[in-house]
Amino acid sequence: MALLEVNHLDVRFALRLGEVHALRDVNFTLERGERLGIVGESGAGKSVAAFSLLNLIAKPGFIAGGEVRFDGQQLNSMSERALRKVRGNRISMIFQDPMMTLNPVLSIGEQMLECLKAHRRISSKEARAIALDKLYQVQIPSPETRLDQYPHELSGGMRQRIIIAIALLLDPDIIIADEPTTALDVTIQAEIMALLLELCEKHNVGLILITHDLGVVSQVTQRMLVMYAGRVIEQGPTREIINDPQHPYTQGLINALPQMATPGEKLNQIRGSMPSLSNLPSGCAFHPRCDFINRADGQPRPACTQQVPGFVESGNCQVACHMVAELIDKEATDEARLKETNP
Amino acid sequence: MIAFLVKRLFHALLVMFVISIIAFAIQDNLGDPIQQMVGQSVPESERAELREELGLNDPFLVQYARFAINAAQFDFGYSYVFNQPTTEVIARHLPATLELVAAATFLIITLSVPIGVYSAIKPRAWLSRFFMGISIVGISIPVFLTAIMLIQLFAIGVSWTPFPVDTAWGSWLNDLISTEGGMPAYGRGNPVPVFGTWETNFASLEGLTYLVLPAVSLASIMLPLFIRLIRAEMLEVMQSDYVKFARAKGISMRRIYFLHALKNTMLPVITVGGVQIGTLVAYTILTETVFQWPGMGLMFLDAIERSDIPLIVTYLMIVGLIFVITNTIVDLIYGLVNPTVKLTGKPA
Ligand SMILES: Nc1ncnc2c1ncn2[C@@H]1O[C@H](COP(=O)(O)OP(=O)(O)OP(=O)(O)O)[C@@H](O)[C@H]1O
Ligand SMILES: [Mg+2]
Numbered sequence: 001m002a003l004l005e006v007n008h009l010d011v012r013f014a015l016r017l018g019e020v021h022a023l024r025d026v027n028f029t030l031e032r033g034e035r036l037g038i039v040g041e042s043g044a045g046k047s048v049a050a051f052s053l054l055n056l057i058a059k060p061g062f063i064a065g066g067e068v069r070f071d072g073q074q075l076n077s078m079s080e081r082a083l084r085k086v087r088g089n090r091i092s093m094i095f096q097d098p099m100m101t102l103n104p105v106l107s108i109g110e111q112m113l114e115c116l117k118a119h120r121r122i123s124s125k126e127a128r129a130i131a132l133d134k135l136y137q138v139q140i141p142s143p144e145t146r147l148d149q150y151p152h153e154l155s156g157g158m159r160q161r162i163i164i165a166i167a168l169l170l171d172p173d174i175i176i177a178d179e180p181t182t183a184l185d186v187t188i189q190a191e192i193m194a195l196l197l198e199l200c201e202k203h204n205v206g207l208i209l210i211t212h213d214l215g216v217v218s219q220v221t222q223r224m225l226v227m228y229a230g231r232v233i234e235q236g237p238t239r240e241i242i243n244d245p246q247h248p249y250t251q252g253l254i255n256a257l258p259q260m261a262t263p264g265e266k267l268n269q270i271r272g273s274m275p276s277l278s279n280l281p282s283g284c285a286f287h288p289r290c291d292f293i294n295r296a297d298g299q300p301r302p303a304c305t306q307q308v309p310g311f312v313e314s315g316n317c318q319v320a321c322h323m324v325a326e327l328i329d330k331e332a333t334d335e336a337r338l339k340e341t342n343p
Numbered sequence: 344m345i346a347f348l349v350k351r352l353f354h355a356l357l358v359m360f361v362i363s364i365i366a367f368a369i370q371d372n373l374g375d376p377i378q379q380m381v382g383q384s385v386p387e388s389e390r391a392e393l394r395e396e397l398g399l400n401d402p403f404l405v406q407y408a409r410f411a412i413n414a415a416q417f418d419f420g421y422s423y424v425f426n427q428p429t430t431e432v433i434a435r436h437l438p439a440t441l442e443l444v445a446a447a448t449f450l451i452i453t454l455s456v457p458i459g460v461y462s463a464i465k466p467r468a469w470l471s472r473f474f475m476g477i478s479i480v481g482i483s484i485p486v487f488l489t490a491i492m493l494i495q496l497f498a499i500g501v502s503w504t505p506f507p508v509d510t511a512w513g514s515w516l517n518d519l520i521s522t523e524g525g526m527p528a529y530g531r532g533n534p535v536p537v538f539g540t541w542e543t544n545f546a547s548l549e550g551l552t553y554l555v556l557p558a559v560s561l562a563s564i565m566l567p568l569f570i571r572l573i574r575a576e577m578l579e580v581m582q583s584d585y586v587k588f589a590r591a592k593g594i595s596m597r598r599i600y601f602l603h604a605l606k607n608t609m610l611p612v613i614t615v616g617g618v619q620i621g622t623l624v625a626y627t628i629l630t631e632t633v634f635q636w637p638g639m640g641l642m643f644l645d646a647i648e649r650s651d652i653p654l655i656v657t658y659l660m661i662v663g664l665i666f667v668i669t670n671t672i673v674d675l676i677y678g679l680v681n682p683t684v685k686l687t688g689k690p691a
Pocket of ligand 2: 046178
């Protein structure tokens with residue numbers, strides 16, 4: 001059994017203007033020490049997915065269905081008290097903006113020690129020693145002085161290192177990193193990413209990495225999910241998806257990478273933008289933007305305005321797309337016919 | 344720290360300079376001091392002599408310089424009415440006002456923080472809604488009305504009998520909605536002398552009971568404002584990334600509310616609140632009048648009625664000074680709570 005198992009997760013926001021369905025039928029697993037990437041454009045539901053794993057969705061959001069199983073326990077039905085023992089202890093998080101993540105009025109030391117003391121019965125002295133060790137591991141110069149400093153005295157990169165140190169404090173099984181380098185200076189991004197990767201590998205920590213950067217995903221993760229409008233539309237081994245994407249959206253994303261463009265020409269892009277979750281097109285949410293099917297006359301294929309049939313297996317990947325499903329069906333029948341005619 | 348104090352001192356001097364100009368302009372333009380000093384029968388020639396003697400014919404700047412030099416030595420002249428140095432008159436009335444403001448401030452702080460925090464943590468609870476409703480009403484009722492209602496309810500007492508008096512449950516309900524009264528609502532009672540002109544209401548139970556109604560009605564001006572401010576700030580802070588991160592670390596909600604969130608909530612509250620507490624000194628005029636509380640506010644109204652110009656001017660200067668001092672203290676406290684403020688004067 002996988003360390004983390006997400007089944008049919010469904011998250012909604014009860015807003016005054018009606019319910020917004022932020023996550024629908026999200027399924028994935030994470031093995032011990034595995035690294036999983038989640039990609040998708042802004043608003044696809046990546047952060048919602050991350051927060052809902054630890055049941056940290058704030059009102060008016062709520063988990064409307066499905067389950068999150070971690071190490072045999074069902075997290076989404078646990079009491080707050082029991083959940084607190086998991087948060088920051090066995091599963092910890094890293095946020096996007098290190099300038100906002102640390103409390104401005106508490107010293108770094110206070111913010112590190114409180115986390116240790118929330119989960120272990122240890123003396124301040126022992127806690128301090130552990131905190132110093134972690135600060136040392138994230139390669140912060142003169143860790144002792146950092147403990148007494150306040151966040152505003154440190155640069156963004158420095159703060160993100162401290163946040164990584166906090167995430168590692170209790171030797172968690174999983175770290176969920178929600179765009180951990182997006183807010184940083186480009187020159188520091190690679191450094192922080194490499195550090196995070198190295199530490200996860202060294203301590204055999206599983207990583208759920210949310211990012212917009214397909215390059216990072218392909219280098220760092222073993223498996224990946226592609227999300228669109230609250231759904232997972234393609235998932236599987238990272239290498240397979242990057243080399244041979246099946247879903248038209250994934251193909252579009254990979255085509256949009258700068259290195260895929262012909263020199264001297266415009267970069268490729270997916271036309272249009274993601275629909276608002278409260279106003280989704282019928283059937284496959286991607287069909288109005290799908291190049292694959294609209295090429296001929298600008299009209300969507302009738303089949304694509306019908307509900308997507310769920311995942312079809314393609315190699316080791318799972319894809320939610322009418323076209324891919326039909327293609328695979330056709331291949332199967334062709335093969336069967338071939339067998340019939342040439343016994 | 345020293346640099347901070349020096350900078351604040353400079354600010355304070357600047358503010359006091361502006362106030363002194365206003366005060367002097369009032370003194371210079373309000374009425375004729377000679378008229379106030381001498382009787383009707385004194386002939387014009389003698390008046391002119393007196394005017395010359397007092398320097399009232401000197402140029403404006405010379406007169407102001409004289410005023411400022413004296414003011415710097417806490418010499419604002421003699422009160423016409425009391426025939427004493429105005430500073431002595433103020434010194435007699437100052438303790439009553441300061442004690443009233445201190446009691447009101449105490450009430451404001453001890454009530455607004457828990458109520459504000461509670462209604463931010465549980466915004467949907469009926470108690471929170473009740474507090475929010477009350478605070479809206481509180482903001483819109485003028486102080487003197489609050490004061491009069493308090494006097495009616497707790498000093499005079501009301502006996503309502505909407506329920507039948509001849510039944511047990513009826514008289515029980517009648518008792519419940521009626522009040523006994525008996526709380527003192529006039530003057531300070533017999534305050535205990537401390538030293539000099541300082542007499543205190545804090546030293547005896549009787550003194551404290553005299554403080555209750557005036558302090559409550561003075562506090563009622565600011566309390567709703569503080570509750571709403573704290574609630575709004577706290578609600579905003581609870582949405583911040585650092586609170587979410589603290590939750591993701593597995594920290595208990597109690598610690599998140601009362602350490603992570605409250606400390607950040609208090610920063611703007613201290614800034615805004617400090618200024619408001621300063622203005623309470625000025626608000627005492629109304630409260631002191633209704634309760635005949637023998638403080639500076641009551642004295643000031645009296646001085647206006649009798650055109651006691653030196654006393655009016657002294658009052659303005661002293662209130663300005665108190666305002667400047669409270670603001671400096673508030674800045675100091677803010678600097679202690681907020682680590683991003685270096686008390687060296689320049690932001691880090
Ligand atoms: N507090 C909220 N109230 C209402 N709707 C919300 C809230 N938080 C998220 N949503 C809905 O969930 C959707 C997904 O949001 P989410 O933050 O997960 O996007 P994301 O994929 O992380 O995007 P980004 O790349 O910009 O971080 C949003 O488009 C929005 O409709
Ligand atoms: Mg996000």
